[in-house]
Amino acid sequence: xxxxxxxxxxxxxxxxxxxxxxxxxxxxxxxxxxxxxxxxxxxxxxxxxxxxxxxxxxxxxxxxxxxxxxxxxxxxxxxxxxxxxxxxxxxxxxxxxxxxxxxxxxxxxxxxxxxxxxxxxxxxxxxxxxxxxxxxxxxxxxxxxxxxxxxxxxxxxxxxxxxxxxxxxxxxxxxxxxxxxxxxxxxxxxxxxxxxxxxxxxxxxxxxxxxxxxxxxxxxxxxxxxxxxxxxxxxxxxxxxxxxxxxxxxxxxxxxxxxxxxxxxxxxxxxxxxxxxxxxxxxxxxxxxxxxxxxxxxxxxxxxxxxxxxxxxxxxxxxxxxxxxxxxxxxxxxxxxxxxxxxxxxxxx
Amino acid sequence: xxxxxxxxxxxxxxxxxxxxxxxxxxxxxxxxxxxxxxxxxxxxxxxxxxxxxxxxxxxxxxxxxxxxxxxxxxxxxxxxxxxxxxxxxxxxxxxxxxxxxxxxxxxxxxxxxxxxxxxxxxxxxxxxxxxxxxxxxxxxxxxxxxxxxxxxxxxxxxxxxxxxxxxxxxxxxxxxxxxxxxxxxxxxxxxxxxxxxxxxxxxxxxxxxxxxxxxxxxxxxxxxxxxxxxxxxxxxxxxxxxxxxxxxxxxxxxxxxxxxxxxxxxxxxxxxxxxxxxxxxxxxxxxxxxxxx
Numbered sequence: 131x132x133x134x135x136x137x138x139x140x141x142x143x144x145x146x147x148x149x150x151x152x153x154x155x156x157x158x159x160x161x162x163x164x165x166x167x168x169x170x171x172x173x174x175x176x177x178x179x180x181x182x183x184x185x186x187x188x189x190x191x192x193x194x195x196x197x198x199x200x201x202x203x204x205x206x207x208x209x210x211x212x213x214x215x216x217x218x219x220x221x222x223x224x225x226x227x228x229x230x231x232x233x234x235x236x237x238x239x240x241x242x243x244x245x246x247x248x249x250x251x252x253x254x255x256x257x258x259x260x261x262x263x264x265x266x267x268x269x270x271x272x273x274x275x276x277x278x279x280x281x282x283x284x285x286x287x288x289x290x291x292x293x294x295x296x297x298x299x300x301x302x303x304x305x306x307x308x309x310x311x312x313x314x315x316x317x318x319x320x321x322x323x324x325x326x327x328x329x330x331x332x333x334x335x336x337x338x339x340x341x342x343x344x345x346x347x348x349x350x351x352x353x354x355x356x357x358x359x360x361x362x363x364x365x366x367x368x369x370x371x372x373x374x375x376x377x378x379x380x381x382x383x384x385x386x387x388x389x390x391x392x393x394x395x396x397x398x399x400x401x402x403x404x405x406x407x408x409x410x411x412x413x414x415x416x417x418x419x420x421x422x423x424x425x426x427x428x429x430x431x432x433x434x435x436x437x438x439x440x441x442x443x444x445x446x447x448x449x450x451x452x453x454x455x456x457x458x459x460x461x462x463x464x465x466x467x468x469x470x471x472x473x474x475x476x477x478x479x
Numbered sequence: 480x481x482x483x484x485x486x487x488x489x490x491x492x493x494x495x496x497x498x499x500x501x502x503x504x505x506x507x508x509x510x511x512x513x514x515x516x517x518x519x520x521x522x523x524x525x526x527x528x529x530x531x532x533x534x535x536x537x538x539x540x541x542x543x544x545x546x547x548x549x550x551x552x553x554x555x556x557x558x559x560x561x562x563x564x565x566x567x568x569x570x571x572x573x574x575x576x577x578x579x580x581x582x583x584x585x586x587x588x589x590x591x592x593x594x595x596x597x598x599x600x601x602x603x604x605x606x607x608x609x610x611x612x613x614x615x616x617x618x619x620x621x622x623x624x625x626x627x628x629x630x631x632x633x634x635x636x637x638x639x640x641x642x643x644x645x646x647x648x649x650x651x652x653x654x655x656x657x658x659x660x661x662x663x664x665x666x667x668x669x670x671x672x673x674x675x676x677x678x679x680x681x682x683x684x685x686x687x688x689x690x691x692x693x694x695x696x697x698x699x700x701x702x703x704x705x706x707x708x709x710x711x712x713x714x715x716x717x718x719x720x721x722x723x724x725x726x727x728x729x730x731x732x733x734x735x736x737x738x739x740x741x742x743x744x745x746x747x748x749x750x751x752x753x754x755x756x757x758x759x760x761x762x763x764x765x766x767x768x769x770x771x772x
Contacts, residue, residue: 138578142564142571149566315561321531322556323579323622324548478531 131332135325139333140340147303147341157341161295161349166356168287179208180254183220183229187213198235202261209254230254281445284357289440290413292349296342296372297379297407297433301400303338304383309396312478321477331384331475338383339376346372362447371443371453375436378460381467382432388474407431412438435459480543482507482626482657483528488537490523497523499681500537505674507625510648510658512672514665514758516766520681521661522559522630528659529556529628541626552580555624557615559631559661563603569614570599573621580622593617593647609640616647627651629660633667645670665758675758679766689758696764697756699732708747716740730756 148154184197192211194204204211212229214220223229224243230250232243242258244251311317320330353359361368386399410417410424411433417425428434439456442448450457481504490498498520505511513521527534530546541550563572573590577583590596593613598606606614612632619627629648633641641664648671652658662668668675669689677685677692685692705726717740720729731737734753741748 135579138575142567142575145571146564146566311562315558316563318531319558319561319563320579322529322551322554322558323576324552324581325579 131326131329136329136333136336139325139330140337143333143337144340147337157295157299157345158348158352160298161291162352164291164295165284165288165349165353168284168291180231180250180257181210181212181229182254183212183214183223183232184235185214185217185220185232187235188215189213198237199233200238200240200258200261202265203233203258206257206261209257231258233258282360285360285445286441288353288357288359289444290411290437292346293375293411293433293437293440294408294413295349296346296376296436297404299342299345300338300376300379301383301386301404303341304334304380305386305400306393306396308334308384308387309390310393312476313391313393317477327475327477328472331472334387335377335380335384338380339373342376342380343369343373359444361444363443363449367448367450367453368440368443370450371436371439371457374457374460374464375432375439378432378436378464378467381464381471384471385467385474388471389476389479391479407433410434411436429459432460432463435463480507481505481540482542483659484538484540484543485524485528486538486540488524488527488539489535490520490527490532491535497681498527498534501678501681501683503676503683503686505657505659507657508652508655509673510652510660510671512668512675513659513661513678514663514668514675514762515661515678516663519678519766521678524678525628525630525659525661529554552582552622553625555619555622555627557612557619557627557629557632559634561615565602565604567603568600569595569603569606572603572614573617576618576621582623584621584623586621589617589620592650593620594643608635609637609643612636612640612644613647616644620651624656626657626659629658631662631664632660633662633664641667665762669758677762677765685761685765692761693756693758697730697760699730699756700734701754701756701760702729702731702734702737703727703752703754704729704741704746704748705750708750710745713744713746716744 184192184199187197190213192213194211197204197211197213203209212223214223217234220229220232221243224232224245227245227248230244230248231254234241242255244255308317317330350359382403386396386403390396408414410428411431412428413433417428435456439448439453439460442453442456484504486502488498488501489496501520501524503511513524515521523532526532527537528539530550539546541553564575567575570586570590573586573595577586590599593616595610595614595617598610598614603614616629616632619629632648633644636644645667648658648660652671658671660668660671672689674688675686675692676683685696687695703723703726706722707725709727716729718729718731718737720727722728729737738748741751
């Protein structure tokens with residue numbers, strides 16, 4: 131292996147990425163837009179889980195205090211009240227699951243409707259009925275609250291978006307790009323030089339990792355200025371975890387890049403891997419409570435382990451030793467992906 | 480000793496045999512042309528020799544020995560179709576490729592030789608066809624190769640750009656380098672090649688210098704006459720002819736005798752044309768006039 135050749139390709143690939151303004155801009159813009167958008171929608175806190183329709187009301191945006199419904203119910207958190215002028219309009223929304231529960235404003239008894247097949251409707255009915263109980267009623271239960279700093283939704287959500295962006299960038303930036311190079315003859319031209327497959331693949335991988343870490347740093351700083359993320363653990367530990375995660379995701383990209391000249395097939399394969407990985411790795415929502423096999427299946431994805439480790443450090447203040455199992459799995463996955471990628475790699479097939 | 484020797488080369492794609500037992504040897508410092516119609520197997524043959532695709536059977540010797548890892552460092556290739564890393568200027572691309580080799584040419588000399596000065600700072604995918612071929616040729620020479628492969632280098636170029644490229648290739652040849660050229664431009668082959676092999680259906684069907692091939696396969700001159708010069712009631716001519724569009728063409732070794740026959744038969748010679756044979760005649764004689772694709 132010649133370091134000079136590897137470095138030359140590394141520099142050339144970085145230039146290519148940094149000068150492609152559209153791709154370069156999108157890599158920064160995409161996570162900003164997602165995080166910014168969710169920040170605006172959720173205000174940095176948990177969003178309303180349930181939607182309750184109220185009629186007859188003149189405006190869609192209901193001020194809860196202004197409608198004649200039980201006060202306890204009106205003051206329940208995480209419920210958004212939506213106004214309707216007529217019952218027919220409200221029934222239509224309820225029928226199509228656009229709202230979870232419907233109540234007619236006015237004096238008691240309060241008529242209400244729900245969709246029997248709606249799980250959310252079932253929960254809201256329980257909330258509604260309990261809100262009609264006398265407030266001073268003694269219940270055989272005792273409330274306790276967890277102590278310490280509470281994790282905002284955006285603090286839980288932010289690592290997911292960062293790692294998801296890393297995943298897309300690693301898979302498409304390596305997998306798709308190398309297949310395109312093979313199709314249009316770039317790889318054939320490089321094969322005609324003394325460059326070895328190992329040197330080429332290493333340069334591709336290192337370049338992508340460099341760009342991933344660079345993008346990550348810029349997006350982190352930008353988002354932190356807006357949302358002031360709280361990191362319980364060490365930034366150095368986080369950087370180590372992100373680096374190992376980048377290695378693993380990029381190595382997975384190399385497996386996809388190892389063969390093929392069809393960009394359509396590569397896109398299909400990338401989607402086939404990226405979408406389940408995105409949903410099952412808990413980027414958007416927790417899969418706690420999902421069937422055991424789903425949770426076990428999620429462990430085949432490097433993003434699951436990367437995200438778990440990042441959240442442990444960011445949200446729970448874990449150290450490198452605490453995330454040792456995740457780092458070990460990521461390292462093993464990297465080696466496996468590299469071995470498969472190198473074994474399968476072809477310059478022109 | 481030949482610089483490159485190809486022995487009984489076969490390349491199969493499934494049941495399709497693209498190259499069927501091709502053999503030839505190329506002496507150092509010569510330009511060897513591989514000619515043939517589209518789909519004859521020229522590019523496959525050359526890419527197997529270049530070590531881009533693997534042969535099914537056969538032996539390829541470079542400097543008398545099977546090719547080793549150093550082969551790629553010692554040859555330069557201009558592919559028929561290829562692409563480069565985007566968003567790099569012509570100069571940056573040259574420097575990138577130069578860094579992939581240990582033995583390298585002087586970039587400045589290369590730039591002057593291939594006339595790249597005017598577009599050095601342009602992105603490599605934003606240059607004209609002629610500029611692109613000169614640039615690709617410079618890339619093929621960036622490692623000071625002993626053996627240069629040029630796969631249809633002038634395809635798609637206008638006459639000026641083509642002649643300019645030929646001039647550069649002649650300079651490379653004058654520098655003592657060995658060139659393997661594939662083309663279906665007969666004028667190009669005649670202008671550049673010392674030796675030619677004509678391929679068809681995966682086989683070499685003729686081989687020799689351009690002059691030898693012409694002499695061997697197209698002796699005599701071609702006489703062309705307009706169809707209107709002939710009166711159907713005249714006695715038939717002594718040599719066979721071919722009708723090509725609005726004229727007839729005949730080939731004869733005895734021009735004087737044939738002209739005397741035409742005069743004796745009262746044929747109007749006012750619009751007669753006589754042409755010496757060239758490689759195109761050899762090519763068409765050997766591969767036929769029927770459209771292949």
